[in-house]
Amino acid sequence: xxxxxIVLSTAxxxxxxxxxxxxxxxxxxxxxxxxxxxxxxxxxxxxxxIVANVLGACFAGGHVTNTISKGMIDPRLLVDDPSxxxxxxxxxxxxxxxxxxxxxxxxLPVSTTHAIVGAVVGxxxxxxxxxxxxxxxxxxxxxxWIISPVAGAVxxxxxxYLAAKKVMTTRDPHAAAVHYAPALIFFVVLVLILSFIxxxxxxLHLEIGFFPTLLVAIPCAAVVSLFGxxxxxxxxxxxxxxxxxxxxxxxxxxxxxxxxxxxACYIAFAHGANDVANAIGPLAAIFSVVxxxxxxxxxxxxxxxxxxxxxxxxxxLYAFGTRVMETIGKDITEITPLRGFCAQFGAATTIxxxxxxxLPVSTTHxxxxxxxxxGIMRGMGTLDLRILKNIGVSWIVTLPFTIVLSMVLYKAxxxxxx
Amino acid sequence: MRLLLSxxxxxxxxxxxxxxxxxxxxxxxxxxxxxxxxxxxxxxxFDILTEQVSKLESEADAMKRNIRNHLPKGILxxxxxxxxxxxxxxxxxxxxxVEEALFWLSFRPKGIPDxxxxxxxxxxxxVLPPIERLSDLVALARDYFRQKxxxxxERIKDLxxxxxxxxxxxxxxxxxxxxxxxxxxQDSLLAxxxxxxxxxxxxxxxxxxxxxxxxxxxxxx
Numbered sequence: 295x296x297x298x299x300i301v302l303s304t305a306x307x308x309x310x311x312x313x314x315x316x317x318x319x320x321x322x323x324x325x326x327x328x329x330x331x332x333x334x335x336x337x338x339x340x341x342x343x344i345v346a347n348v349l350g351a352c353f354a355g356g357h358v359t360n361t362i363s364k365g366m367i368d369p370r371l372l373v374d375d376p377s378x379x380x381x382x383x384x385x386x387x388x389x390x391x392x393x394x395x396x397x398x399x400x401x402l403p404v405s406t407t408h409a410i411v412g413a414v415v416g417x418x419x420x421x422x423x424x425x426x427x428x429x430x431x432x433x434x435x436x437x438x439w440i441i442s443p444v445a446g447a448v449x450x451x452x453x454x455y456l457a458a459k460k461v462m463t464t465r466d467p468h469a470a471a472v473h474y475a476p477a478l479i480f481f482v483v484l485v486l487i488l489s490f491i492x493x494x495x496x497x498l499h500l501e502i503g504f505f506p507t508l509l510v511a512i513p514c515a516a517v518v519s520l521f522g523x524x525x526x527x528x529x530x531x532x533x534x535x536x537x538x539x540x541x542x543x544x545x546x547x548x549x550x551x552x553x554x555x556x557x558a559c560y561i562a563f564a565h566g567a568n569d570v571a572n573a574i575g576p577l578a579a580i581f582s583v584v585x586x587x588x589x590x591x592x593x594x595x596x597x598x599x600x601x602x603x604x605x606x607x608x609x610x611l612y613a614f615g616t617r618v619m620e621t622i623g624k625d626i627t628e629i630t631p632l633r634g635f636c637a638q639f640g641a642a643t644t645i646x647x648x649x650x651x652x653l654p655v656s657t658t659h660x661x662x663x664x665x666x667x668x669g670i671m672r673g674m675g676t677l678d679l680r681i682l683k684n685i686g687v688s689w690i691v692t693l694p695f696t697i698v699l700s701m702v703l704y705k706a707x708x709x710x711x712x
Numbered sequence: 713m714r715l716l717l718s719x720x721x722x723x724x725x726x727x728x729x730x731x732x733x734x735x736x737x738x739x740x741x742x743x744x745x746x747x748x749x750x751x752x753x754x755x756x757x758f759d760i761l762t763e764q765v766s767k768l769e770s771e772a773d774a775m776k777r778n779i780r781n782h783l784p785k786g787i788l789x790x791x792x793x794x795x796x797x798x799x800x801x802x803x804x805x806x807x808x809x810v811e812e813a814l815f816w817l818s819f820r821p822k823g824i825p826d827x828x829x830x831x832x833x834x835x836x837x838x839v840l841p842p843i844e845r846l847s848d849l850v851a852l853a854r855d856y857f858r859q860k861x862x863x864x865x866e867r868i869k870d871l872x873x874x875x876x877x878x879x880x881x882x883x884x885x886x887x888x889x890x891x892x893x894x895x896x897x898q899d900s901l902l903a904x905x906x907x908x909x910x911x912x913x914x915x916x917x918x919x920x921x922x923x924x925x926x927x928x929x930x931x932x933x
Contacts, residue, residue, distance in 0.1 A: 401719045462860045463933070544861055629721075630858060665720060669788045673860065676722040680786040685720075 297377075297711050298584045301384050305580050312391040312573035313603045314610025316406070316565055319398050320658070321347060321607065322615030324561035327634035329619045333533060333551035339619060340612050342555070343562040347611075348604030350566025351574075352597055354493035366411055367418035367427055373589045378421050380583040381707045386413035387576040389700035393692060402688040405656035406572040408435055412693040416700030432693065438654040439689050445648055445655065446663025447670065450640025454668045457550075457636060467546040472526055475549060479522035482556050482639060484515040489560065489646050493567055504650075526552055551631035557638035564645065564657045566604055571595065574603040633674055637664040659689065722787060726854035728779040729800060733847040735772040736807050739765055740843040740916075743810045747836045750817050751824045758821075762814055769811050776804045790857040791930045799930065802923035806843060806916055813912040820905050827896040828906065831889045835913055838885050842878040842920040845871055849927055856931065868931055872924045879921035886914040 325339040334342065372379045390409040397404040411431065418427045464470040491507050502510075529552045530545055578595040629637075641660045648655040662685060669677040746761035779800060783793060824832050849871050856864040889910050897903045 458860055463862045463865075465862055467861045467863065544859055544863075546861060547859060632859070662720075666788070672790045674788070675790060675858065676724055677720055677788040678722045678786065679788055680784070681719050 298380075301380060301711075302580060302584050305384050305387055305577050308387050308391050309573045309577040309603070310606040312387075312394065312406070313570055313606035314613070315391070315394060315398065316569045316573070317343075317347070317607035317610030317612075318614035318618065320565045320569065321562050321611045322618035324558045324565070324638065325611075325615075326619045326621075327629045327631060328551065328554050328558050330629070333529075333548075333555055333631070336616055336619060339558075340608070340616065342559060343611060344604070344608030346559040346562035347566035347570070347607050348601060350563035351570035351600040351604035351607070352566075354490070354563070354567035366414045366431060367422050369589050371422040371426055376583045376587060376589045377712065378708065379589050380580050381711060382414075382417035382421050382704055383576040383579045383583075385417050385700045385703035385707055386410060386696075387573075387580075388703055389413040389416060389696045390572070390576075392699060393696050397688055397692075400684075400688075402685055403658045403662055404688050404692050405658050406569045407656060408438075408689070408692045409696050410572045410576065411435060412696030413700040415693075416697040417704040419697070420701055420704050434654045435693065438656055438659065439686070441648065441653050442644075442655040442659035443663030443666065445644045445653070446641055446660035447667025449644045449647070449667070450637055450664035451667035451671045453640045453643070454633070454636040454671050454673045457632060458671070458673060461546065462632070467544070468549070471546045471549040472523060472530075475526040475553075476519040476522040478553060479526075480515045480519035482553060483518045484511055485639070485642050485646055486556065486560050486563075487511040487514055489642060490563070492646070492650065547631045550635045554631050554635040554638065557635055557642060560642045561638055561657070561661075564642070566607065568657060570600060570603040570607055573606075574599050629675075633668055636668055636673070637661065640664045640667070722782075724854065724858070725779055725783060725789065725796065726850065726857065728775060728782070729796075729803075730847070730850045730854060732772055732775045732779065732800065732803060733850040735768060735775060736803060736810075737844055737847045739768040739772065739807055739810055740840055742768060743814055744836055744840055746814055747817060748833070751829055751833065755823075758818065762818060765811060765814055769807050772804065772807050776800055795926060795930045799923055799926035802919050802926055803846060805919040806846070806923065809912055809916040809919055813909065813916065816905070816909040816912055820902075824906075825897060825902065828889060828892050831885065831892055832910070835882065835885045835889055835910065838878070838882040839913060839916050842875045842882070842917050842924075845875050845878070846920055846923055849875070849924065853927060853931065865931055868927065872928050875924040876921055879917045882914065882917040886910055 321343045325334070325343050328334045329336055329339045369379060372382075387410075390406065390413040393409045393413075394404060394406050415427050415432070460474060461467050461470045488507065488511050491502065491511065526549050530548045533548060533551075575595055578593050578599055581599070582590055582593045638661075641657065641664045644660045644664070645655055645657060648660075662682075665674060666677065666679070666682065668674045742761060742765050746758055746765065749755040749761065750758050780797065783789075783797070787793075789796065849868065852864060852868050852871060856868060890907060893903055893906045893910070897906060
């Protein structure tokens with residue numbers, strides 16, 4: 295059988311597996327609290343997150359991978375030998391997915407982007423030489439280890455502080471929550487629209503400046519928030535007052551449970567945008583080499599590939615994630631809707647602000663920071679900060695592990711196949 | 713499939729505290745039974761009841777140690793760890809005093825003299841409510857630290873006031889009883905025994921009030 299076919303089919307399987315993994319873990323974790331508080335049924339949660347994820351993958355995901363090999367190495371150096379690039383991307387895909395799988399097994403949230411970057415560096419060192427690798431990007435990643443959690447902690451902690459001060463500690467928290475609902479919905483929708491436009495339009499190649507975008511987003515958010523109070527009242531009546539709440543939440547938590555649906559969708563969207571592309575990007579590079587027998591400087595990831603990636607994520611969520619969602623709903627009752635909302639909204643805001651400022655952040659890392667930030671504001675139940683050390687180490691180890699593994703795999707593949 | 717952040721979350725220490733409070737409550741009821749039985753002159757069950765109280769006390773002690781040992785250095789709690797541990801200590805001291813009072817009761821198997829029996833019975837009755845309220849207090853606090861709603865905080869404050877009032881009433885009874893002892897009891901050995909006994913029973917509510925005060929510090933903003 296042709297090597298190309300073997301590589302392509304294996305890579306497809308691994309890419310899809312990686313995508314399914316994202317669904318079973320990241321998405322399920324994002325939706326878990328919404329299911330736990332009964333603001334969404336299991337079926338609704340699966341459906342909503344698949345839609346958000348596919349939208350993220352198709353409209354916002356492409357730009358992450360349209361520069362082949364993530365800008366870590368210059369593919370022109372491999373022009374004479376396209377099959378090396380193909381094997382390299384194959385090795386990178388395997389190394390990254392192995393690492394993500396391993397980290398997930400130990401319950402450590404790592405960045406798939408960092409895994410794939412490390413893996414590309416690994417085969418780059420062997421194929422084009424260490425000198426041709428843009429090491430500057432590695433420094434950017436190292437900076438993000440610090441910026442992501444710190445920014446996430448500060449912003450989410452601040453949001454929790456405001457929510458606690460303005461809503462929870464008032465005489466009638468439910469009335470206060472309904473009172474502030476339009477403002478809350480305004481900011482949530484604003485952040486989501488801005489994220490969607492800034493991330494999504496890059497892929498659609500419509501360049502709109504910052505202020506025109508604001509001009510579009512603010513009225514949209516304002517219109518949505520006009521209906522906010524009515525909608526929140528209606529939802530609270532429907533979901534919390536008509537039948538007893540399974541976890542004993544007060545009505546005010548019910549308001550946040552509704553808002554959390556939006557923020558969970560954003561997390562699904564962001565994972566679709568970044569992580570699906572990470573799984574599908576190397577696949578697109580391999581596909582392009584097999585098809586054209588040449589090394590292209592830029593490979594546009596075809597829309598259908600991203601779509602399939604998004605669907606694979608949905609499949610993973612449906613097949614394996616439902617149990618995770620149920621477990622979160624039942625077991626981690628410490629994540630109340632208010633806390634879940636603050637963490638997710640804080641993460642979304644952090645990612646929006648940091649990426650506008652050009653600071654490198656990773657969704658997963660920001661979320662970890664958000665949870666701890668709310669914990670520091672004494673709002674997150676009991677947190678075991680000793681685990682943070684393991685999480686931090688896993689973030690750092692991501693790079694050496696994927697670099698070395700990808701080197702080994704690349705060497706083995708070239709010896710066997712070339 | 714894994715819960716990515718689940719390892720970061722620990723079980724709420726309030727769960728253990730609740731179990732401890734329930735154990736204290738159970739023990740207090742047993743104490744009342746033993747004391748009432750002891751006053752009835754011909755009490756055959758007293759030893760069995762004392763033994764049961766001792767058993768409950770050591771169970772509660774194990775719970776206390778378990779809670780303490782599972783609050784290692786690097787954890788982040790919704791309350792100050794030292795205040796939490798101080799509360800636990802006071803709640804546990806309630807039990808120690810219950811046991812101590814029961815011991816004092818047993819030192820003199822002839823029961824309580826008729827002159828002070830009614831008052832002593834009233835004192836024993838007055839000791840139970842604040843201990844029962846401690847269990848409610850922990851349940852409320854557990855909910856409050858999860859949801860942080862002002863309404864819950866107000867209810868906790870009301871409960872703390874209630875416990876203080878109970879302690880105040882018990883204190884009053886304790887003083888009256890001491891007057892009566894010095895008034896009616898001529899036998900100095902008997903008087904000494906009664907005074908010590910009454911002191912220890914009084915301490916039970918003192919510690920319940922101290923625990924409530926620690927809770928007030930915990931929910932302070």
